[in-house]
Amino acid sequence: MQAICEGLQGLVSDLQVAPCPTLLKLGAVQHLSTPIQAHLCPGRSVLDGLEALHPTPAVGGLPKAGALHFIRRHEGFDRGWYAAPVGWLDNQGNGDFVVALRSALLTPQGCHLFAGCGIVQGSRPANEYEETQIKLTSMEQALALAQR
Structure with a gap:
């Protein structure tokens, strides 16, 4: 959570993070979910946020540069779209994205x-x-x- 908040610094205002995770129950698995809300600063776009956050620590590791280097050297295959941000963006700059886990x-x-x-x-x-x-x-x- 800390890495996400740090990644959004300077891009958003009114950052609100749920005080604790909730359990998101899906068909066969469960996930911890911590909702985050914020407003983009003037001159910033959803794509700026994506660039700052991708890949999240959950799929890329920390510290980011060292973890990504390790993954590239040892994982043995190209992830393709795995763990990429997927979602939508309209002509008004609105959008919603999730990590393709x-x-x-x-x-x-x-x-x-x-x-x-x-x-x-x-x-x-x-x-x-x-x-x-x-x-x-x-x-x-x-x-x-x-x-x-």
Whole structure:
């Protein structure tokens, strides 16, 4: 949360952060959600905010430069659209974006599904792997329904 607030400094005014996270329950997974609201400063756009925040620490790590360097050297594949900001922007400058924590790349040859976990100190690899499998299951089910 701190990194997001710091990233928005100078871009927004009236920054309001919920005092504590809430539990966002989805079909097969749950997430901690901390709503943030702010108003863009004059002369700033939603795209300035995206540039300042992408990638978030949840998918890029901290400190940002070192973590991204490590990911590029060790992850072994191009993330493509995984963890990218997706959303909409209108001709008035209004927009709404989220981080694509799950994505699928469909090609004539097949499908690649992307999901990940937030690795922090104390994370257990087996538990993180199991969490990723649960996240991928909902995407696999959606694709199976689409084939019917």
